[in-house]
Amino acid sequence: MLTSKTSIDLPVFDVSKPLTPSHLSSLSLACKEWGFFHIINHGISKELYNKLRFLSYQLFDLPYEQKLKAGPLSNIKTYTPHFIASPFFESIRVSGPDFLESAQRSADVLLNHTKSEFSEVLREYGSTMRTLSNKIIEMLLMCLGEDFGKKFEPEFSNSEGYLRIINYSPPKIIKKDIEGLGMHTDMSCITIVYQDESGGLQVRSKEGKWMDIDPCEETLVVNIGDLMQAWSNGKLRSSEHRVVLKEHKNRFSLAFFWCFEDNKIVFAPDEVVGDKSLRAYKPFLCGDYMKFRENSEKGKFEKVGFTVKDFAGT
Numbered sequence: 037m038l039t040s041k042t043s044i045d046l047p048v049f050d051v052s053k054p055l056t057p058s059h060l061s062s063l064s065l066a067c068k069e070w071g072f073f074h075i076i077n078h079g080i081s082k083e084l085y086n087k088l089r090f091l092s093y094q095l096f097d098l099p100y101e102q103k104l105k106a107g108p109l110s111n112i113k114t115y116t117p118h119f120i121a122s123p124f125f126e127s128i129r130v131s132g133p134d135f136l137e138s139a140q141r142s143a144d145v146l147l148n149h150t151k152s153e154f155s156e157v158l159r160e161y162g163s164t165m166r167t168l169s170n171k172i173i174e175m176l177l178m179c180l181g182e183d184f185g186k187k188f189e190p191e192f193s194n195s196e197g198y199l200r201i202i203n204y205s206p207p208k209i210i211k212k213d214i215e216g217l218g219m220h221t222d223m224s225c226i227t228i229v230y231q232d233e234s235g236g237l238q239v240r241s242k243e244g245k246w247m248d249i250d251p252c253e254e255t256l257v258v259n260i261g262d263l264m265q266a267w268s269n270g271k272l273r274s275s276e277h278r279v280v281l282k283e284h285k286n287r288f289s290l291a292f293f294w295c296f297e298d299n300k301i302v303f304a305p306d307e308v309v310g311d312k313s314l315r316a317y318k319p320f321l322c323g324d325y326m327k328f329r330e331n332s333e334k335g336k337f338e339k340v341g342f343t344v345k346d347f348a349g350t
């Protein structure tokens with residue numbers, strides 16, 4: 037019997053080299069169709085990744101009561117315990133621009149002592165991600181218009197990022213489609229994900245079919261978020277995606293979200309929109325959208341139905 041293919045071949049871009057015209061057209065296509073693509077030569081070595089993974093598990097392996105010292109009811113609120121996003125999901129957030137300081141605050145609270153290696157590794161990871169985000173934004177702007185890379189770069193100059201370090205614990209029984217993280221769109225401009233070798237990241241096709249994004253060594257996944265979808269007037273797609281758990285072992289991922297500043301008015305420039313009658317989003321304050329997603333009960337963990345289209349669609 038023929039079974040239809042369930043994984044997609046996303047294009048891979050070498051971010052250490054200039055984009056050729058043919059790369060640009062394949063990038064535009066991927067962003068329109070899937071809102072997802074792969075990158076290589078991104079500057080995160082396997083060694084740095086392994087170090088961060090090892091040091092993160094020193095925190096995830098702490099007793100629950102200890103981890104809750106950084107939990108939702110604490111002062112710092114950087115730890116998200118199980119049963120908020122899903123029964124299998126817990127995460128630690130580290131925010132820019134000072135990733136070292138942010139990581140240090142979590143480590144201080146969680147470990148009761150200074151763990152300089154953890155914060156040092158996060159300083160390096162965060163700084164590489166910031167450079168990478170700017171580079172990717174430039175690539176995306178070039179997809180929207182030949183000279184838009186330089187022209188609209190200032191719109192993104194106050195953007196900032198945060199990293200979510202995620203540990204998915206293994207479900208007791210493995211059956212089809214156990215969600216480690218349910219269907220959602222990201223609130224970011226772009227998200228850069230390092231998923232581990234177990235895979236499980238899936239994107240929803242326009243027809244509503246779940247497609248696997250297979251992991252590939254030394255390759256990062258980039259996806260378009262809601263803010264970029266609105267800013268590009270829908271030319272770059274923020275796709276619904278989720279994580280399914282397929283194995284009896286932990287899944288580790290690093291999701292970096294690059295976002296506009298809270299007081300940024302998100303409004304697609306006329307040149308990006310083209311035909312004025314096709315403007316698809318009203319202008320909105322970035323921070324208001326963040327609040328809308330956080331406050332709406334169903335939007336809490338980025339559930340679909342409460343996305344930027346519902347918030348600011350014309």
Ligand SMILES: O=C(O)CCC(=O)C(=O)O
Pocket residue numbers: 200202217222229230231237277278279289290291
């Ligand atoms: O864990 C992953 O691979 C992706 C996580 C994700 O989609 C998110 O945190 O928004």
Ligand SMILES: [Fe+2]
Pocket residue numbers: 220221222227277
């Ligand atoms: Fe996501």
